Amino acid sequence: MPNVDAGEALGENYRGEGVAGFPEVSEIEVIRHFTRLSTWNYAIDLGNVPAWFLHDEVQPRVNEFVARLDGIATEHPYQPQELSQGCLKNSALLEQCLLEITGMDTITLQPAAGAQGELTGLLLIRAYLQKQGNPRKKVLIPDSAHGTNPATAVIAGYEVENIKSESHGQIDVDKLRELVTPDVAALMITNPSTLGIFEQRIPEIAQILHAKGALLYMDGANMNALAGRRAAGRSRRRRNAFESA
Numbered sequence: 001m002p003n004v005d006a007g008e009a010l011g012e013n014y015r016g017e018g019v020a021g022f023p024e025v026s027e028i029e030v031i032r033h034f035t036r037l038s039t040w041n042y043a044i045d046l047g048n049v050p051a052w053f054l055h056d057e058v059q060p061r062v063n064e065f066v067a068r069l070d071g072i073a074t075e076h077p078y079q080p081q082e083l084s085q086g087c088l089k090n091s092a093l094l095e096q097c098l099l100e101i102t103g104m105d106t107i108t109l110q111p112a113a114g115a116q117g118e119l120t121g122l123l124l125i126r127a128y129l130q131k132q133g134n135p136r137k138k139v140l141i142p143d144s145a146h147g148t149n150p151a152t153a154v155i156a157g158y159e160v161e162n163i164k165s166e167s168h169g170q171i172d173v174d175k176l177r178e179l180v181t182p183d184v185a186a187l188m189i190t191n192p193s194t195l196g197i198f199e200q201r202i203p204e205i206a207q208i209l210h211a212k213g214a215l216l217y218m219d220g221a222n223m224n225a226l227a228g229r230r231a232a233g234r235s236r237r238r239r240n241a242f243e244s245a
C-alpha cells in the first residue's frame with residue numbers, strides 16, 4: 001500500500017484532528033465486538049418467547065422476505081403515484097381483507113403501529129362524541145390490557161378507570177354495567193386479551209356501552225387469532241358444502 005498523506009490528498013480543510021479518547025482498534029476487533037453484542041439479543045430462534053408473542057416481535061420469516069422484494073424495499077413515500085401503483089394495489093387488497101375480517105364499513109392504513117392505531121381510534125371517538133356536544137371524561141380499561149392502552153387514553157385527554165377481570169380472566173360484565181356512567185367515552189378491549197383469553201360476551205358488552213352513548217374500542221394487536229377463527233370457519237363451511245354436495 002502506498003503511503004498517502006491525508007492532508008495532501010484531501011486538502012487541509014477536510015483533515016480531522018481525530019476524536020479525543022476514541023479507542024484505536026483494528027477492524028477485526030470492531031467486528032468481533034459487534035458480533036459478540038449481537039449474540040446477547042434474545043430471539044425466537046434461541047428459545048420460546050412466553051409473552052408478547054403477538055405480532056411485531058415474532059414476524060414470520062416470510063414477511064421479512066416479502067419486505068425485501070424489489071419494488072417494496074425500494075419504495076419511497078415521495079415517489080410519484082404512477083410509480084407506486086403496485087404498492088397501492090397491495091394496500092387496497094389489504095384493506096379489503098381487513099374489512100372482511102373485522103366486518104367494519106371503512107378503514108385507514110395510516111397508523112404505522114399498534115399504539116398509533118389506538119391513538120387514531122381514541123381521537124376518532126373523542127371527535128365523534130365532541131360532535132354530539134360532549135367528548136366525556138373517562139375511558140374504561142380492563143386490568144389485562146397492554147400498557148399502551150392507558151397511555152393512549154391519557155394522551156387523548158381522558159382519565160382511565162380500571163376494570164378487574166373476573167375469575168376466568170374475562171371482563172367482569174356486572175362491574176362494567178356499574179361503571180358505565182354518562183362520563184364514560186369508551187371501553188378499550190383486546191380480544192383475545194393479553195392473557196390469551198377470548199372474551200365470550202362482546203355483544204352484551206357493546207350493548208351496555210351503546211345504551212349509555214359510549215363506544216367500544218377494540219385493540220387489534222391480537223386480531224391474528226380472530227383472522228384464524230374466521231378462516232377456520234370459512235374452510236369448515238366450504239368443507240361442509242363440499243361434503244353435502
Ligand SMILES: Cc1ncc(COP(=O)(O)O)c(C=O)c1O
Pocket residue numbers: 052054056113114115116145146148149190194219221222
Ligand atoms: C395488546 C397490545 N396492544 C398494543 C400494543 C402496541 O403495539 P405497538 O408496539 O405496535 O405500538 C401491543 C404490543 O405488544 C399489544 O400487545
